[in-house]
Amino acid sequence: MNMLRQRPLSLDVLRSFEAVARLLSFSAAAEEMHLTQPAVSRQIKALEEELGAALFQRGTRKVELTQAGRSLLRAVEPSLGKIDSAVRQIRLSRSRASVSVTTFPSFATLWLMPRLPDFERDHPGADIRLSATDRLIEVDDEELDLALRGCRPEHAPPGAVRLFGDLLTPVIGVRLAEAIARGDAPPLQQPGDLSGHTLVEMDDGSVAAAAQAWTAWLAPLGLEQLTPRRRITMNYTHQQTQAAIAGQGVALARLAMVHDVLERGDLIEPFGAAGRRWSTWCYWLVPLAGGSRRPEVEAFTRWVLEEAALTRQAIGDAPDVDTGAHGD
Template sequence: MSTRNRPLSLQSLRAFEAVARRLSFRLAGEELFLTQSAISRQIKGLEEELGAVVFQRDTRQVTLTAAGLTLQRAVQPLLERLDGAVRQIRSAGARPRVAITTFASFATLWLIPRLEAFQRRHPALDIRIAAHDTLHDMDDPDIDMALRYCHPDDAPPGALLLFGEVLAPVVSPWYLERARRGEIAALDQPVDLAGHTLLEVEGLYLGSSPYRSWEHWLAARGLQALQPRSWVHLNYDHQRVQAAQASQGVVLARLPLVADMLARGELVEPFGPAGRDAVPYGYWLILASGAVQRPEVQQLRDWVAEQAAPVRQALGEHAP
């Protein structure tokens, strides 16, 4: 077999991935506990096997060539998946664990406040939550369950709808009381928003974003020309909810995420049910194909579905 037809060595691919990520032979060597010259030899051997140069080197910097970029796009997820599988195998004899991926505001406002109840019921089960707005590949061996927000057409087969999306203005009860006493502008009807600070999403996401903007909510009520006293833009929903709790303005809240706060009186809807907008998106539970049969994953799935039922009831939704 010629050099260019045989499989690439894992060691050289790891050296390549480290250099490509750090753009430094020295830092890659420190990460892999190899000398810089050893890293250089690995890369040279890789380039000979590929028949292509993967790095452009000069005295001050290292950059990826076109071939290097192509290889990096293939190698990086491959190694991440391999390392995840190894971690899963090594932990097979340890305590059972369920790894969840979801977006930050869902974790902060809905999932984490409820987890203590699940842990009391299943004290021997460990939970790992990766909360960020990057969608994980459900084939990733590090992921067992995803809690996602999407349009029904984008939900994969087998996904469980937890509840739909409903948006409405909410404020703190102290803020509303001040408005009723005349200490700040009135807040009795949507047109009164002109006298208040509106808490808006910074960098609205594609897809569902138009529905979650104040612009859309106001236009639906014939108030597209309304301008508030001021705007405060925040990146995440949980930040906007926290600002509303601190009486810093009015937030167009995702009611499924604040249903408990509304029930406890920590937030209130100044316009009542008339201020609510149902939108064609929902919150879905998705299981990784390799995790479906594991009893601990089924336990968490059933518990999440159980927790979702009161939210659906609060929103006036029927069971899926």
């Protein structure tokens, strides 16, 4: 075996190859790379010798990729893009203040993102990097500054600060409410009437889904055996909310996530405040290793806690309310 061909390929040579392959011109690639045309030609020739295959068919007026060239380009093009993106991100993080936040998709969509413009307005010099994922995050992850997560109080990690409790409430959209008022849909005046409607809920097999499911809401009313007209199950809370707004059924919403939507009138609580039930979950802010008390992270933390206080006030999460939590 020729050991020479086992050496790693030079990044500069691969950049020259990508430029020639993309522009199909040695002279144009040389101009873009700020090199001479003979220098680029020598790089490509050396690369072909190292690979043992021709990468280009060189004609009098045009250059074309060979099969080997197309194969190499498919690997090189996305790889160079990822490298350049990572370099830009590293340079940006070293030159600008930034806060890296991880949370789950529904919390990001329904609670955090609608409020972010206020923080960005007051802190124009801070970039926000938001990672919306259900993946569990290690508290010593140095790439992240803060986590916004939901769990039972006894499972909250050390240092977690309680934001607010989880208050569940049935909601419907304006379209369904109008259909009920016209008599085009079954009545919805008391919980037992849910049997005539489609129930929308989250079902991803998680512990959270069980705690926030229709069964948990119906059980205290003695209606755990209630059979709805049909069920629609979805992976995320924000999907349930959109389904309810679209008139697809009755969703069991998290009041902390939708009280702004209720205030706008896009969603309606058919049973009013009487239909609200606390779940055993709470939402938490968890400082992570990456934060290291940087000013922008501390400013973001203060802002989240201020917004959370407003949410607690809006949903009636007061100190004398039993939400299943153990306090801040």
